[in-house]
Amino acid sequence: GKVITNDDSNTAPFLEVVTNKPGPLPGGKHIFLDGNDAISKMTIGKGLKVELFASEKEFPDLAKPVQMAFDPKGRLWVAVMPSYPHWKPKEEMNDKILIFEDTDGDGKADKCKVFADRLHVPTGLEFWNGGLLVGHQPDLLFLKDTDGDDVADVRERVLHGIDSADTHHALSSFAYEPGGGLYFQEGTFHHTQVESPYGPPRRCANAGVFRYDPRRQLFDVYASYGFANPHGHAFDRWARQIVTDGTGAVPYDAALFSGKLNFPAKHGQAPTVYKQRTRPCPATEFLTSNHFPEEFQNNYIVPNVIGYQGIMRYKIEEDGGSFKGTELEPILSSSDLSFRPSDIETGPDGALWFLDWQNPIIGHMQHNLRDPSRDRNHGRIYRVTYEGRPLSKPAAIHNEPIPKLLELLKSKEDRVRHRTRLELDTRKSAEVVAELAKWIAKLDKTDPDFEHQMMEALWVHQRHNIVNEALLQRMLTSTEPNARACATRVLLQWRDRISDPLEKFKTMAGDEHGRVRMEAIRAASYFDVPEAMEVVFIAMDKPSDIYIDYVRTETLKMLDPIWKDAIAKGKDVKIKSEAGSRFLLRSLPVEKLITMEKTKPVCMELISRPNVRDEVRREALRTLASLEAKTEVRILLDAFVAVDAKSDQTDSSVLFDMVRL
Numbered sequence: 137g138k139v140i141t142n143d144d145s146n147t148a149p150f151l152e153v154v155t156n157k158p159g160p161l162p163g164g165k166h167i168f169l170d171g172n173d174a175i176s177k178m179t180i181g182k183g184l185k186v187e188l189f190a191s192e193k194e195f196p197d198l199a200k201p202v203q204m205a206f207d208p209k210g211r212l213w214v215a216v217m218p219s220y221p222h223w224k225p226k227e228e229m230n231d232k233i234l235i236f237e238d239t240d241g242d243g244k245a246d247k248c249k250v251f252a253d254r255l256h257v258p259t260g261l262e263f264w265n266g267g268l269l270v271g272h273q274p275d276l277l278f279l280k281d282t283d284g285d286d287v288a289d290v291r292e293r294v295l296h297g298i299d300s301a302d303t304h305h306a307l308s309s310f311a312y313e314p315g316g317g318l319y320f321q322e323g324t325f326h327h328t329q330v331e332s333p334y335g336p337p338r339r340c341a342n343a344g345v346f347r348y349d350p351r352r353q354l355f356d357v358y359a360s361y362g363f364a365n366p367h368g369h370a371f372d373r374w375a376r377q378i379v380t381d382g383t384g385a386v387p388y389d390a391a392l393f394s395g396k397l398n399f400p401a402k403h404g405q406a407p408t409v410y411k412q413r414t415r416p417c418p419a420t421e422f423l424t425s426n427h428f429p430e431e432f433q434n435n436y437i438v439p440n441v442i443g444y445q446g447i448m449r450y451k452i453e454e455d456g457g458s459f460k461g462t463e464l465e466p467i468l469s470s471s472d473l474s475f476r477p478s479d480i481e482t483g484p485d486g487a488l489w490f491l492d493w494q495n496p497i498i499g500h501m502q503h504n505l506r507d508p509s510r511d512r513n514h515g516r517i518y519r520v521t522y523e524g525r526p527l528s529k530p531a532a533i534h535n536e537p538i539p540k541l542l543e544l545l546k547s548k549e550d551r552v553r554h555r556t557r558l559e560l561d562t563r564k565s566a567e568v569v570a571e572l573a574k575w576i577a578k579l580d581k582t583d584p585d586f587e588h589q590m591m592e593a594l595w596v597h598q599r600h601n602i603v604n605e606a607l608l609q610r611m612l613t614s615t616e617p618n619a620r621a622c623a624t625r626v627l628l629q630w631r632d633r634i635s636d637p638l639e640k641f642k643t644m645a646g647d648e649h650g651r652v653r654m655e656a657i658r659a660a661s662y663f664d665v666p667e668a669m670e671v672v673f674i675a676m677d678k679p680s681d682i683y684i685d686y687v688r689t690e691t692l693k694m695l696d697p698i699w700k701d702a703i704a705k706g707k708d709v710k711i712k713s714e715a716g717s718r719f720l721l722r723s724l725p726v727e728k729l730i731t732m733e734k735t736k737p738v739c740m741e742l743i744s745r746p747n748v749r750d751e752v753r754r755e756a757l758r759t760l761a762s763l764e765a766k767t768e769v770r771i772l773l774d775a776f777v778a779v780d781a782k783s784d785q786t787d788s789s790v791l792f793d794m795v796r797l
Contacts, residue, residue, distance in 0.1 A: 144226055155509040157497050166496040166509060169472055171516045174492075177472040181449075181465050183429075183524070189489070189517040190236055190245035197234055197250060201491040201515040203260050203310065203419070203479045206551070208533040208559040210484040212236040213251065213268070214491065215258040218512040221505050222303050223256055231255040233270060233279070235286055236517070245517070252279050252288040257303045260310035260320055264350045266562045269318065271307040273300035276348070295348065295355060297337075299326035304365070304500060307346070309419060311369040312554065313377070314592070315626060316561075316599035319358060321345040321379065323365030330355050339399045345369070345379055345390065351561075351601050359394040361403045368420035372434060372452070373550055373588070374618040375595075375625070376459065378409055378420065385417035385440060389458045391654065392683060395661035395690050403690050407682050409436075409452070410461035414444040418493075419479040422452075424550045426528045427486030427521065436461060439477035439490065441498060445470050447477055447490065447520075456681035457650035467520055474511070482551045483519060486528030492516040533559050538568055542575040545592040546585065553592065557599060565600040572596055576607075587616035591623070598626055603633045612640065617649035624655040628662060638663055638671070642713065645674040654684050661691040666702035666709045669695050670716035677715040699723070726752075734759045743772075744779050746789055753793065 158164030169177065171191030180186055189212075192198045199218040206212055217231040230253050237247040252270070260271040267280030267290065276295035279288035298307050305323030312318055322328060324343045331337050338355055340346070343363035348355045359379070367382030369390070379390040386408055393403035421437045438448040446469030450461040467488065476493035483489045494514040497503045503510070521527065531544055531552050536559070544556040560568055576593050579586060594611050597604045608630065611623035624644050631637040644656035653675045660671035672688055672695065680688075702709050703723050711720045714737070721729065721741040726748055732738050734756065742748055742756035761768045776794055 147226075150224075150506075153504045153506045153508060155497075155507050156503060157507070157509050159496060159509065164509065166474065166511070168474060168494065168511070168514055174470070174472050174475065174516070175518075177475070178468045178470045179446075180468045180520075183522055184467065185521050185523050186468060187243055187519050187521065189238070189243065189519055190248070191516045192494075192514050195234075195236075195245065195248040196513075197232060197248060198515040198517070199513050200493060200495070200511075201478060201517065202258070202493070203308070204481060204489070204491055204517070205261055205263065205310075206481065206484055206555065207263055208555045210530050210533075212245075212483075212489070212517070213261060213263075214517065215255075215261050215270070216515060217255075217257050217259070220257055220303060221500060221510075224506065229254055229256055231258050233258065233261060233268065233288075243519070249286045251281070251286060252291075257300075257306070259303070259306055259308040262310040262312060262318055263558045264318070264561065269294070269310070269350065271298075271310070271320065273303060273306045274298045276307070278350075294350070294353070295330055297328060297330040298322070299328045301326060302500070305343075309367050309369040311371060311377075312557075313371055314375050314553070314557065314595040314599075315629065316351060316557075316595075316601075317347045317349050317629075319345060319347055319369050319377075321363070321366040321369060323363060323383075332356075341400050342402070345394070349601075351599070357399075359390060359403070360397050360399070360401065361388075361393045361406070365416075367416070367418045368438065370420045370422050370436070371550075372422045373424065374591075375622050376618075378436060378452075380417050380420050380438065382417045383415065385412045385415040385438065387412065387420075387436070387438075387461065389683065391658060392458065392686055393690065395658045395687065396694055397661075397690075398694075401693065404686075406686055407458070409459060410450060410463070412438075412448075413463070414438075414440040414448060416440070416442055418477070421480045421482060421488075422550060423482055423488060424548060425482050425486040425488070426549060427525055428488075429522065429525070431464075432522075435464065437467065437480055437488065439480055441476040441478070441493070445473070445475045445477075447480065454651075456683055457654040457687075458681075458683035474514075482549070484528070484530035484551070484555070485519075486549070487519040487521045489517065489519045492518065531556070538563060538571040539575065542571060542596075545596075546589055557596070560596060561599060565602060568596065568600055569602055587614050587619045590614070591616075591619045594623065594626055598629065603630050605634055608634070609640075612644065617647070617652055620644065620647060620649065621651040621655050624652060624659065628655075628659040631659075631662070638665070638668060641668075641671050642674055642716075645671045646678065646713075646715075648678075650679070650681060650684055653678055654687050657684065657687050657691050661694040663695075664698060666695075666699045666707065667711065669699045669719070670711050670713060673711075673716040673719040674713055676719070736760060736763055739763070740775065743775050743794070746793070748793070750793070 159166030171188045201214045201216050204214045214234045223229045232253045233251040235249045236245045270277045275293045278292045278294050280290040307320045310320050327341045329337050329339045340357045345359040347358040363381045364383035368380030371377045377390040380387045392406045423435045436450040447467035449464045452461050474496045478491045478493040480490040495511045641656045660668045717737045739756040739760035761771045
């Protein structure tokens with residue numbers, strides 16, 4: 137029970153560090169422009185306007201802002217970490233979460249509260265159940281105010297074991313999917329190991345993306361990929377997600393490399409969404425706002441902090457099973473060498489808000505971690521508006537009745553629906569689902585957005601951990617392919633509580649839309665039975681592209697050993713589809729085929745298989761002609777055409793063998 141006081145007075149002094157990037161002022165100090173004056177250094181896109189919301193001048197706590205989020209009340213929460221790149225011993229560990237408000241509506245912050253302090257490099261934050269999830273390396277903390285003073289009085293560690301060896305590679309870019317999973321990521325050199333109540337520890341080495349379901353306390357490695365340092369994770373209207381490898385600002389469709397792999401395996405090199413010309417990227421956002429013109433809708437917004445110091449903009453379009461991007465006119469760039477846009481988000485007013493880290497030096501390799509030129513005092517918050525267009529009217533969300541909240545799920549603005557879901561998270565699940573059933577019944581089926589509204593209903597069930605198999609089945613057969621793809625992802629999350637999930641994935645593998653087939657193939661990697669290969673076989677009967685080919689290759693890393701082991705041991709693999717039967721037969725040796733019942737697929741395989749004795753091939757030809765009530769010549773010609781059409785996949789000797797018949 138003895139109280140021990142730390143006393144470091146007898147430790148050696150710190151080594152003096154000399155900056156390798158001195159400023160022009162006496163003592164090597166750097167020039168910092170006033171927050172408003174810094175706008176004059178910006179080259180701003182056509183029709184756009186930049187306004188200062190807050191700076192360190194008015195609010196000294198706004199030092200080194202790294203990530204932000206708007207709550208259902210419309211307030212702006214900001215994580216600041218002046219201790220970056222790491223806490224220095226003998227100094228107070230006191231990074232913070234701040235809450236900013238504009239109480240008079242003039243576009244300027246007039247109130248700032250410290251929600252939480254004494255944090256350690258809080259690289260990410262997002263709301264949950266009336267509180268806040270915060271990255272507090274090596275933990276994920278849950279902070280909550282229970283007495284209404286906007287100061288956290290609950291401080292609970294919900295995850296531990298997230299690597300913190302390199303703070304700018306640690307858990308970052310917090311982003312919710314509509315269904316309630318919280319995603320964050322880490323970079324190379326890190327080795328994370330988190331205990332799980334659902335099985336063995338979840339492990340990841342040298343970069344990956346994590347998914348955490350706070351309602352179920354379910355934590356998993358979502359994508360194990362060889363990133364350098366991923367920063368930026370954003371979801372669009374249909375929950376399609378782009379993960380950006382921040383070091384190179386390389387954008388990826390996250391679905392491609394999020395199939396299951398066993399530790400320590402990594403996914404192979406994936407196709408990218410577009411070819412970038414700038415780097416590095418700290419954050420990203422899909423812009424949907426009634427305030428901006430149509431040409432800005434669903435643009436992918438990408439800040440850049442070295443070399444080109446500005447905010448890029450890309451048009452995103454469907455491309456087969458994935459999507460592609462085209463660079464547009466940037467939002468802005470700055471000639472202020474300390475300008476470092478560190479996060480970006482669409483606000484309740486429809487404006488595009490961003491943080492400015494404001495530092496003359498950045499990065500770890502280039503400068504000493506304790507370089508005196510690393511600024512620890514500055515930080516700004518700006519918003520970008522479109523001149524001549526009214527701002528969006530902020531939606532009333534906090535404390536609104538459930539029926540009104542459900543109506544907000546019809547909004548065209550992604551962030552309005554996001555904040556609405558956050559508010560619904562705080563309500564009793566039984567009450568939410570009861571009102572949701574009434575809401576669904578009243579939806580207008582002629583509304584062009586009807587299928588999306590129905591998908592929102594499914595996502596609400598998912599967020600509240602209430603399985604609705606009937607609604608899921610309805611969305612799996614939606615007329616909207618994006619809805620079917622989304623429902624396929626929900627099916628994967630619910631696979632342990634849904635009847636015959638593998639059979640449902642087989643159905644989705646035969647879908648006419650490439651995105652749906654790709655999601656089904658990805659999902660198959662999570663099954664450890666040989667029958668899961670049928671999902672891949674069925675999809676292979678449909679057109680493919682580079683994205684589907686990639687996902688198939690990655691899924692086969694898991695399924696191929698299971699499949700080959702089952703075949704080698706002669707297990708009875710239950711394959712039901714014609715496409716699956718064909719691929720099953722191709723994997724069997726000729727000796728096995730000869731002993732099987734001479735069905736049409738077996739006969740066709742013997743006729744078109746290389747290295748089959750002529751008498752065996754001829755007997756299969758006779759049997760198939762009888763089964764089909766056709767002449768042997770007709771059967772042979774049809775088989776010849778089929779084999780020749782796949783000449784790039786077939787041994788050419790088969791054609792000569794067939795001619796001999």
